[in-house]
Amino acid sequence: MPELPEVETVKRIIGSQVQGKKITGVEIINNKVIAHPVEEEFLKEVNNSRIIGLQRRGKYLCFHLENKNKLVLHLRMTGCLLLMPYTYPREKHTHVIFTMEDGQELRYIDTRRFGRFWLLKEDEDDIFTGISKLGPEPFDEAFTSSYLYEKLGKRKKSIKDCLLDQTLVTGIGNIYASEILFNAGIRPDRPCNNLSIKDYENLTEMIPETLNYFIEKNAISPEDYLAGKGMGYRNTPFLKVYGHHNEPCPKCGSILCKVVVGGRSSVYCPQCQK
DNA sequence: GGTGCCCTGTGG
């Protein structure tokens, strides 16, 4: 469910709430979401450690702990982190609860249970989480149009498919792929080897610009974030094309189309996108 | 490359 802008929002809100706080208790309600072979070890290594800070990499979140361990989380489709007083009733689908020293609880809630926690011990090579396979962040200096052209220029796959490939550039998901391609004026089903250098320059500019636009639109207070159960802030009202098929294009008024590319739906304007 | 699968909930 969450893509880079949503994960960034969670990082900013939850990060500021838990930074410097000690975890004084861990309760695993459903161990399916813990991708660690030994539950006891996971508990031992996370419990009684202080959170130094929260970091985002692509769609992953990484808690840096004082004992040098890292607690990595991927929210996948429906994962959600909320900090609230321990007295609050537990949401349905609450799978893990971290108790903080101040009596607040950091709760992991995930309807579909696709999300995962990993534990990386100090200096342990990360061969588990998938983070090591990720491509550059869209805001990295390394993410240039020549990088994108070199990586994609000769591929026959559709540009939409490649935007979702986290090893090429990280953070884009199904919704923002449609939004980015609309902003760049490129049809989602265009083969990569059919795009011009100009198209790649345009894409390279529109990827960080579009994601940044939605990070800003996501901005919300911690109180409103909690009130909306970590979902309310998500910016559906600002989407230009995704979810708007059969409606008029916001630029030209043509009717927006839906196509399935690589098993997932994309929405585009047949007039504005070539 | 395409498909199925992991899950639950919702909308047509």
Added chain:
DNA sequence: CCACAGGGCACC
């Protein structure tokens, strides 16, 4: 009731 949902992986 079936199709589909913002992710990612294993498997032909």
